[in-house]
Amino acid sequence: MAHGTDVCVVFAAGEYYPGARIEVPRGAFVVAADGGxxxxxxxxxxxxxxxxxxxxxxxxxxxxxxESAAAAGGGRVPRTIALPALKDDPDLLSALKVGWAAGGRTFHIHGALGGRIDHTIANIQLLAQVAAHGGIAYLYGDGDVVTAISDGALTFPAGRVVPGRMVSVFSHADESRGVSETGLKYELRDASMRNTQVVGVSNEFLAGVEARIAVADGTLTVTFPQEAGEPLVERFHAFHGDLGPLDTEVSPLLNAAAR
Incomplete structure (x- = not known):
């Protein structure tokens, strides 16, 4: 990545909440997705x-x-990638692909929660797509964060969150095995979770205790309060592949359906 970091900040076109804390770390690669x-x-x-x-x-x-490049403001010229309206990928996935190609592996995404429910669901699915390739992405909403982890662990240092603030864990995979939640009010150890079960909702942070959420095999979606900060990410094995090239057309099956 040209900025010497694997951090990418993405501005999406959805909901932005009053008083939201939006930070762009020094040197981060920044992508704006359409209305973002x-x-x-x-x-x-x-x-x-x-x-x-x-x-x-x-x-x-x-x-x-x-429009001239100067319309971006600040004197710096951003690169503009114009995509056709008829394509499979949503604009946020296109932005993630651009960030990944530039070296991004940690994505902070604003404006991707709230608003249209179908967009919110799609954006949460994109978290799992990033996690499946060894990256991690965070969706920021109204004081809460959503992320996903595959075959790895998230550790939240003690003392950042008021005790009782909630963290919830869901299986994105059909089955996630070796799920552990330690340092929280309700603990799990080496459990299995399915995406048709709701067993990990509304857990709570404890005072002065480090919290750890891990999955040995599978993908978890995790929600937590923004004041918890960015967790330490541990991956249990190497990941391969990428998010693929930018999509510029509709897949043949959808084209056939349209006819």
């Missing part, structure tokens, strides 16, 4: 890349419809 450009611009952030079909952006897009 409006939110980045409002915060005074100039993205490294702007990507999308630009059906939700309201302000000018550098390099699109005759």
């Amino acid at each position: 450009l409006d939110h980045a611009r409002a915060l005074g952030v100039v993205p490294d890349v702007i990507v999308g079909d630009f059906d939700s952006v309201r302000g000018p897009v550098p390099g699109v419809a005759g």
